[in-house]
Amino acid sequence: MKLGVNIDHVATLRQARYKGIIDGVPEPDPIWAANAAELAGAHSITVHLREDRRHINDLDVRLLRQTVQTRLNLELADTPSIIAFAERFKPDEACLVPEKRQELTTEGGLDVIRAAQSKLPTTIARLQRVGIKVSLFIDADSEQIRAAADTGAEFIELHTGPYANSQTLEAIAAEIKKLTAAANLAHKLGLRVNAGHGLNYQNTAGILAVPYLETLNIGHSIIARSVFVGMRQAVRDMLAIISCVSNSTGINRRPRLHTLRTTKLSQRPRAYSLVEN
Numbered sequence: 001m002k003l004g005v006n007i008d009h010v011a012t013l014r015q016a017r018y019k020g021i022i023d024g025v026p027e028p029d030p031i032w033a034a035n036a037a038e039l040a041g042a043h044s045i046t047v048h049l050r051e052d053r054r055h056i057n058d059l060d061v062r063l064l065r066q067t068v069q070t071r072l073n074l075e076l077a078d079t080p081s082i083i084a085f086a087e088r089f090k091p092d093e094a095c096l097v098p099e100k101r102q103e104l105t106t107e108g109g110l111d112v113i114r115a116a117q118s119k120l121p122t123t124i125a126r127l128q129r130v131g132i133k134v135s136l137f138i139d140a141d142s143e144q145i146r147a148a149a150d151t152g153a154e155f156i157e158l159h160t161g162p163y164a165n166s167q168t169l170e171a172i173a174a175e176i177k178k179l180t181a182a183a184n185l186a187h188k189l190g191l192r193v194n195a196g197h198g199l200n201y202q203n204t205a206g207i208l209a210v211p212y213l214e215t216l217n218i219g220h221s222i223i224a225r226s227v228f229v230g231m232r233q234a235v236r237d238m239l240a241i242i243s244c245v246s247n248s249t250g251i252n253r254r255p256r257l258h259t260l261r262t263t264k265l266s267q268r269p270r271a272y273s274l275v276e277n
């Protein structure tokens with residue numbers, strides 16, 4: 001199991017003070033964040049270049065392309081100028097996401113069934129032609145997964161938002177069941193499987209029960225913790241949670257049983273450790 005660290009919110013903090021200002025040394029610098037995350041053991045760095053450039057901008061991506069030592073994963077919408085940018089700067093991976101101007105963060109998975117009828121397959125082929133591995137951010141839905149397999153993308157990233165937002169044990173178990181069925185189907189259809197969105201120090205342990213996951217892409221919770229403990233420690237803390245499940249293929253062995261100590265978001269977590277029976 002690998003950890004991809006999404007550093008968008010480092011740029012969000014920078015923009016809170018320096019939006020539109022190009023003089024001086026705008027801080028905090030996402031490049032430093034990527035560097036610290038990698039030093040702590042992150043397996044990849046993710047940024048989302050949004051059309052409105054609300055956090056990460058073109059220069060960030062160009063500099064990250066030159067400095068990231070692991071893998072650079074670019075989240076992007078299927079819009080002509082952003083796709084052309086990706087073709088030019090060639091991140092190692094590209095994750096296609098839906099994008100709405102008004103949303104605070106990516107709200108739902110891509111509608112691959114609809115998109116597959118338009119330019120999505122061409123976009124995927126264009127990105128692959130320059131050596132980029134393509135992933136589609138989708139909900140844990142069998143029809144979406146079948147459609148994703150037909151597009152030629154190498155990966156899907158399962159949307160874990162509904163799992164992260166679940167408030168009861170029953171709801172959590174139901175979401176894990178959906179994600180497990182989705183991962184099994186994706187694997188059967190030849191897709192590789194990543195996951196992300198809303199994962200934090202309390203709920204990430206629970207997601208490890210889902211088979212075939214290769215990389216978890218996590219942003220907000222790591223950046224939030226880094227304010228208090230520093231980026232390296234925040235990344236190490238998350239790695240400690242996910243590293244209990246790994247092997248040389250990057251595909252997880254399923255732990256016998258994982259139980260989260262905390263089940264309600266309203267409770268203060270005592271620990272994020274696993275209970276293994």
Ligand code: PXP
Pocket residue numbers: 006008048075095097105106137157195196197198199217218219220221
């Ligand atoms: N994966 C995708 C496709 C996303 O859009 C995001 C949010 O940018 C993440 C993972 C990370 O989500 P979070 O910030 O909630 O950890």
